[in-house]
Amino acid sequence: MPWWPLLAGMLALTIPTIVSLGGQTWSTEAGAHGPIVIATGLWLLYHEGLTFARARDAMPWSRVLPLFIPALLIYIFGRAYDFISLEVFALYLVFIAMLLRLFGFDEIKKLVFPLLYLAFVIPVPGWVLDRVTAPLQLLVSYWAEHLTALLGYPVARQGVTLVVAQYELLVEDACAGMNSLIGLLAVSLFYIYMVRRASWAYTLTLLALIVPFAILVNVLRVVALILITYHFGNEAAQGFLHGTTGMVLFGLALLLIFGADVLLSRFLGKGEAR
Numbered sequence: 001m002p003w004w005p006l007l008a009g010m011l012a013l014t015i016p017t018i019v020s021l022g023g024q025t026w027s028t029e030a031g032a033h034g035p036i037v038i039a040t041g042l043w044l045l046y047h048e049g050l051t052f053a054r055a056r057d058a059m060p061w062s063r064v065l066p067l068f069i070p071a072l073l074i075y076i077f078g079r080a081y082d083f084i085s086l087e088v089f090a091l092y093l094v095f096i097a098m099l100l101r102l103f104g105f106d107e108i109k110k111l112v113f114p115l116l117y118l119a120f121v122i123p124v125p126g127w128v129l130d131r132v133t134a135p136l137q138l139l140v141s142y143w144a145e146h147l148t149a150l151l152g153y154p155v156a157r158q159g160v161t162l163v164v165a166q167y168e169l170l171v172e173d174a175c176a177g178m179n180s181l182i183g184l185l186a187v188s189l190f191y192i193y194m195v196r197r198a199s200w201a202y203t204l205t206l207l208a209l210i211v212p213f214a215i216l217v218n219v220l221r222v223v224a225l226i227l228i229t230y231h232f233g234n235e236a237a238q239g240f241l242h243g244t245t246g247m248v249l250f251g252l253a254l255l256l257i258f259g260a261d262v263l264l265s266r267f268l269g270k271g272e273a274r
Helices: 005-024 032-047 061-080 086-105 106-120 125-149 176-194 200-208 210-232 232-237 240-268
Strands: 157-158 161-164 167-170
Touching: 005 061, 005 086, 032 106, 032 176, 061 086, 086 106, 106 176, 125 161, 125 210, 161 210, 167 210, 176 200, 176 210, 176 240, 200 210, 200 240, 210 240, 232 240
Parallel strands: none
Antiparallel strands: 157 161, 161 167
16 A cells, blocks of 8 residues: 555554543543544545545645644644643644545545544543533532422532532532533434434534533433432442443433434424435
């Protein structure tokens, strides 16, 4: 294969970053969707006809280097100082530059969705998560307190801290909607693209429903953890059942999205399923 030096260089950059992602972001709820996005994103590129058998000198280096060199420098900086978000973002740009070199702009612009979908691999910086999840934490805490009180449990709230009986629970980022929101967006986009080639208006309408769905399931998750804590203790709520409730309610959110898609397709008439 005449492109093996370029591919070998790409692998030399990618493998260390994958190892870092596996040890950091992918081991948390915020980045658990990462491996799925990479696998399905690369499959989408292949599904849309992007194979190395079609590779050629599509774009000269003189046009690729203005993107490739800054991306490589950013990658080195992010790698050296352990800025994983910057490192993965730069690697993503290097990947785009490699595709432009092999296939050209005309071919790549046909693959806008798979490439945008792969961008979900880039970890959201922690300070962004903190800013976005702060109001979500308050909202989830508020509704969780009221729903649990309606069930007759002794619950009090101060900010994002919930007190039930002798226990205190802090509504952390994992229960505030943002972490599951990113994964839900990625999975939903993949579903919409594969099942329905709908208009942008239809797609954005369905995606807008993801936010309230994510908040709803996270309220239910916090309520479930409150009940588990009250009946079985804090160790049970923070152990195996903590992750289990997250997975179960993530599945519930997906079912809500699929159901909303069925209803929207019937009322808005945006095409049959593929």
